[in-house]
Amino acid sequence: QVQLQESGPGLVKPSETLSLTCTVSGGSISGYYWSWIRQPPGKGLEWIGFIYYSGTTSYNPSLKSRVTISVDTSKNQFSLKLTSVTAADTAIYYCARIELGVGNVYWGQGTLVTVSS
Amino acid sequence: DIQMTQSPSSLSASVGDRVTITCRASQGISHSLAWYQQKPGNAPKLLIYGASTLQSGVPSRFSGSGSGTDFTLTISSLQPEDVATFYCQKYDDVPHTFGGGTKVEIQ
Numbered sequence: 001q002v003q004l005q006e007s008g009p010g011l012v013k014p015s016e017t018l019s020l021t022c023t024v025s026g027g028s029i030s031g032y033y034w035s036w037i038r039q040p041p042g043k044g045l046e047w048i049g050f051i052y053y054s055g056t057t058s059y060n061p062s063l064k065s066r067v068t069i070s071v072d073t074s075k076n077q078f079s080l081k082l083t084s085v086t087a088a089d090t091a092i093y094y095c096a097r098i099e100l101g102v103g104n105v106y107w108g109q110g111t112l113v114t115v116s117s
Numbered sequence: 118d119i120q121m122t123q124s125p126s127s128l129s130a131s132v133g134d135r136v137t138i139t140c141r142a143s144q145g146i147s148h149s150l151a152w153y154q155q156k157p158g159n160a161p162k163l164l165i166y167g168a169s170t171l172q173s174g175v176p177s178r179f180s181g182s183g184s185g186t187d188f189t190l191t192i193s194s195l196q197p198e199d200v201a202t203f204y205c206q207k208y209d210d211v212p213h214t215f216g217g218g219t220k221v222e223i224q
Contacts, residue, residue, distance in 0.1 A: 035213070045153075045161065045204055045215040058211045061118065094160055101167065103151035103208055107160040 002027040004095050004108035012089075012115050018082040022095030022108060029053050029076045033098035036069060036080045038091040039110070046091075050098060051078055085115045119144045121207055123216035131224045136192040138219045140205035145185045149209030152181055152190045155218075156201045164203075165190065197223055 008020035022034070035050040049059035051069040059067045063082070071078040082089060092112050096104035120143040130136050140150065148168040153161035163172045165181035168188055178193045192199055200223055205216040 037215075044218045045155075045206075047206070047213045047215060050213070060212045098208075101149075101208075102172075103163055103166050103206060104153075104161070105163050105172075107162075110160050 002097060002106045004097065004106055006093060006095050006108045006111040008111065008113070010112060010114060012085055012113060013117050014086055014115055015084055018080070018085050018089060018113055018115070020080045020093055020095075020111065020113070021077050022079070024076045024078075024097070029071065029073055029078065033100070034069075034071070034078045035096045035098050035104060037094045037096060037104070039094070040088075040091045041112075048080065048082075048093075087115050089113070090115045118212055119146065119207060119210075119214060121205055121214050121216040123203075123205060123219050125219060126217065127220040127222070129222045129224045130195050132195055132197060134195045136195050136199075136221060138190040138203055138221075140183075140188040140190070140216050142186045142188075142207060146207045146209040148184050149207055150181075150183070150188050151206045151208060152179075153204045153206065154199075154201045155204065161204060192221075195221070195223070 003025045005023045012018045030053045036048040051057045066083045068081045092110040094110045095108045097106040099105045122141045124139050150168045152165040155161040169181045180191045182189050202218045202220045
């Protein structure tokens with residue numbers, strides 16, 4: 001059974017960079033697309049972007065200037081970096097595995113990142 | 118970018134009721150639509166993909182229909198465990214936009 005686990009700091013200061021890692025277990029990262037999705041407290045879901053295991057990426061245009069998603073196949077991990085964060089970036093961040101033609105099938109439990117000084 | 122609009126934003130119904138949630142795309146997306154269920158405190162769970170295909174393990178009281186711009190998620194007989202927020206998501210092309218969500222409660 002594929003499992004995903006987000007990790008990273010739960011508190012980030014304004015203007016700094018948010019960095020999260022998603023570790024995949026129970027299956028290989030190779031051959032799949034992997035996504036990041038976030039959810040501000042009490043609000044809806046926002047697609048951040050995805051990466052193919054080979055490194056090809058696609059980002060939400062609203063975040064594109066600040067987002068980088070990368071992959072480390074040797075560690076079975078992929079990562080999210082979001083620069084110049086503000087309070088509006090406070091959210092639960094989820095990683096997920098995409099299956100083409102299906103959607104986000106496997107999800108991590110999510111990690112809350114708060115942007116505050 | 119294509120916008121995804123869900124309605125209603127919330128609803129309250131009785132156990133056993135038939136519940137219908139609508140998702141509208143601002144441009145055609147063929148059948149490239151998924152529905153997710155998110156219970157409080159949990160990650161979303163995939164219910165339906167390809168607009169109408171039930172994900173493995175999902176109860177048959179859930180069904181989806183539609184194509185192009187108009188899509189529907191139906192719960193044929195609402196159960197207490199169905200209390201959740203439901204989201205649609207397009208995946209025909211990037212960005213993979215989500216609808217705003219529909220919160221379902223029991224009356």
